[in-house]
Amino acid sequence: MTGLVIVVTGANGGVGFGICHRLLVQLSSPCPTDARPSFDVPQNGTYASLPHVVKDEYDFSPEDGVTLVMACRDPKRAQGARVKLLALLDKHIAGLPSGTVEHSYATVFRRGVRVELETLDLASVKSALDFGKTVSKKYVVLCISALSLHHATLSTRGAEPGQVSDAGSAKSTKLNRLRSRYPYISHLIFNAGTATYSHLDIPGFVYDLFTQPIFAIQHPTRNIQVNGITSKDHLGYAWQCNVFGHYVVYRSTQDMLIKYARAKGPSARVLWMSSLDAEPSFDPADDWQLTKTVHSYQASKWQVDFLCHALEQRAIRLQAAGGDERRAGVSFPELVAPSGEIHHVTISPGVVATSMSALLKIPIPGYQWLMLAAFWVVRFIGSRHVLMTVYAAAVSAVHLALVPLRAVPTAADVPDARPEEYPSWHSYCDLPSPRTALLRFGSENDRWGKEAPGFVPVPVWEAHPNAGEVLLERFERLYQAFAAAEEDRAKGALT
Numbered sequence: 295m296t297g298l299v300i301v302v303t304g305a306n307g308g309v310g311f312g313i314c315h316r317l318l319v320q321l322s323s324p325c326p327t328d329a330r331p332s333f334d335v336p337q338n339g340t341y342a343s344l345p346h347v348v349k350d351e352y353d354f355s356p357e358d359g360v361t362l363v364m365a366c367r368d369p370k371r372a373q374g375a376r377v378k379l380l381a382l383l384d385k386h387i388a389g390l391p392s393g394t395v396e397h398s399y400a401t402v403f404r405r406g407v408r409v410e411l412e413t414l415d416l417a418s419v420k421s422a423l424d425f426g427k428t429v430s431k432k433y434v435v436l437c438i439s440a441l442s443l444h445h446a447t448l449s450t451r452g453a454e455p456g457q458v459s460d461a462g463s464a465k466s467t468k469l470n471r472l473r474s475r476y477p478y479i480s481h482l483i484f485n486a487g488t489a490t491y492s493h494l495d496i497p498g499f500v501y502d503l504f505t506q507p508i509f510a511i512q513h514p515t516r517n518i519q520v521n522g523i524t525s526k527d528h529l530g531y532a533w534q535c536n537v538f539g540h541y542v543v544y545r546s547t548q549d550m551l552i553k554y555a556r557a558k559g560p561s562a563r564v565l566w567m568s569s570l571d572a573e574p575s576f577d578p579a580d581d582w583q584l585t586k587t588v589h590s591y592q593a594s595k596w597q598v599d600f601l602c603h604a605l606e607q608r609a610i611r612l613q614a615a616g617g618d619e620r621r622a623g624v625s626f627p628e629l630v631a632p633s634g635e636i637h638h639v640t641i642s643p644g645v646v647a648t649s650m651s652a653l654l655k656i657p658i659p660g661y662q663w664l665m666l667a668a669f670w671v672v673r674f675i676g677s678r679h680v681l682m683t684v685y686a687a688a689v690s691a692v693h694l695a696l697v698p699l700r701a702v703p704t705a706a707d708v709p710d711a712r713p714e715e716y717p718s719w720h721s722y723c724d725l726p727s728p729r730t731a732l733l734r735f736g737s738e739n740d741r742w743g744k745e746a747p748g749f750v751p752v753p754v755w756e757a758h759p760n761a762g763e764v765l766l767e768r769f770e771r772l773y774q775a776f777a778a779a780e781e782d783r784a785k786g787a788l789t
C-alpha cells in the first residue's frame with residue numbers, strides 16, 4: 295500500500311461521513327473534479343513561491359487505493375458507518391457504465407480501499423494520546439501454516455522494521471513479517487465537534503427567521519448554550535472536543551505526518567473544521583478554555599481558525615527559511631515539522647442539517663422537516679452557504695485535501711478580499727477596519743444546489759491581534775503537561 299492515508303475524526307455521521315463518502319467517490323475517479331484548482335491565485339502566490347510545494351502534490355494512481363481511518367468515539371456507530379460507506383462506494387462503482395475507463399479505474403481502485411476504525415474520544419486527553427500511539431504502533435504478522443492459522447497478529451511495541459519477534463521465530467514454520475499499522479498519515483481531517491446547547495429559543499428563532507432569514511440561519515443566536523460544562527479532565531467540554539483534543543491528536547501523530555512528507559515528497563495536510571459561526575466571544579486572558587462564556591461553540595471555532603493560522607504561518611516561515619528556525623523566528627519549533635512539511639488549512643461545511651440539531655432538544659415532532667424547508671427557502675433567496683446534503687457540504691474539505699497547495703490562496707494573495715457583512719448582533723459588525731487575518735475555505739452552492747468550494751476572509755480581532763499565537767503556546771504547554779503526566783502514569787503502572 296502506498297496511497298494516501300487519511301484520518302477523519304467524527305466520521306460516523308453528519309459532515310464527517312459526508313467527507314468520507316465524497317473522498318472515496320472522488321478518488322475512485324480518474325479525474326477527481328474536487329482536485330482541480332478552483333481559485334485564482336497570482337503566479338507568485340504564497341505557496342507557489344515555496345520550492346517544496348510547487349509540484350503537483352498527489353500523483354493519483356488507482357493501484358495505490360486509499361486508507362481511510364474513521365476515528366470515532368463509539369465503535370458500534372463507527373462499524374455501522376463503515377458498512378454503509380463501503381456499500382455506497384460499491385453502489386457508485388456499479389452505477390458507472392461498464393467497459394468505460396471510469397469503470398475499470400474505479401474497479402482497480404476499489405481493491406486498494408481500506409476503511410479502518412480507530413477509537414477516539416476527544417473529551418479525553420488520554421484517548422487522544424492513545425490514538426496517536428495506536429496509529430503508529432507496529433505489529434508482527436505471523437503465518438503459522440503448521441497450526442492452520444492464516445494470520446496471527448501480535449503487538450510488538452518499539453520493534454523496528456526488519457526485526458522479528460523471538461516468540462514468532464521460535465514457533466512459526468513460515469514467515470514472520472513486521473508491519474506498521476499505517477506507514478504514515480497524509481491527512482488529518484479534524485471534523486468532530488459538539489456544543490453545550492441547552493435548548494433552542496423557538497420564539498426568538500422564528501422572529502429572526504422572519505426578520506433576517508439569512509442571518510438567522512448563518513449566524514444563529516437562539517441556540518442557547520450553557521457554560522461551566524467540563525470534561526472528566528476538568529477542561530471546558532466544547533473547547534476540549536472541538537479544539538484542544540484535536541491539537542493533542544495533531545501533536546501525537548505529527549511524526550506520522552512528517553513520515554508521509556519525507557516518503558512521498560509533498561507536504562502532509564491538517565484540515566481544521568471551523569464554522570461560519572466562529573466569533574471571538576471569549577476573554578482570551580481569563581477564559582481561554584471557554585468555561586465562562588455562553589458562546590463556547592462560536593469561541594471554540596474562532597480558536598480553531600486562529601490556532602490553525604498560527605501553525606500555518608510558522609510552517610510557511612520555516613519552509614521559506616529552508617528549515618532554519620532562527621532565521622524563521624519560530625519559537626517552540628517542535629510544534630511544526632522541521633522544514634514546514636505539514637500544512638494547516640481551516641475549512642467549514644457551510645450550514646447543513648445534521649444530528650447536531652438533536653443537541654437542541656427541540657420539542658416539535660418532525661422539526662427536521664421544518665428546518666430543511668427553512669434551509670431550502672434561505673438558499674433560494676440568496677444564501678450560498680446553506681447546503682442540503684452532507685455530501686455537498688463535504689466539498690470544501692475534499693477540495694482542500696486533494697488540490698495542489700499552490701492552487702490555494704492565502705490572505706496575502708488576495709489583499710482586496712473583504713470580510714462578509716455581519717448582522718448587528720455579531721462581534722464583527724462595524725469592524726474598525728476590514729483587515730483580513732486568514733481565509734476560511736467553506737462549502738457553498740448556488741440556488742440550484744450546485745456545490746463548490748469558496749472562501750470567507752476572516753477579520754483580525756483588533757483588540758487582540760496576537761491571540762492565535764498566544765493560544766498556541768498555551769495549548770502546547772498544556773499538551774506537554776498532559777503528555778508528561780501520562781508517561782509518568784504509564785511508567786508507574788509498569789513498576
Ligand SMILES: NC(=O)c1ccc[n+]([C@@H]2O[C@H](COP(=O)([O-])OP(=O)(O)OC[C@H]3O[C@@H](n4cnc5c(N)ncnc54)[C@H](OP(=O)(O)O)[C@@H]3O)[C@@H](O)[C@H]2O)c1
Pocket residue numbers: 303304305306307308309310366367368371414415416417485486487488535567568569570571642643644645646647648649650651
Ligand atoms: N452542520 C452544520 O451546519 C455545521 C456548520 C458549521 C460547522 N459544523 C462543524 O462540522 C463538524 C461536524 O458536525 P456535524 O454537523 O456533522 O455534527 P454531527 O452530525 O453531530 O457530527 C459530529 C461528529 O462529531 C463526533 N463527536 C462529537 N463529540 C465527540 C468526541 N468527544 N469525541 C469524538 N467524536 C465526537 C460525533 O460522534 P457521535 O456520533 O459519537 O456523537 C459525530 O461523529 C463539527 O465540527 C461542527 O462544528 C457543522
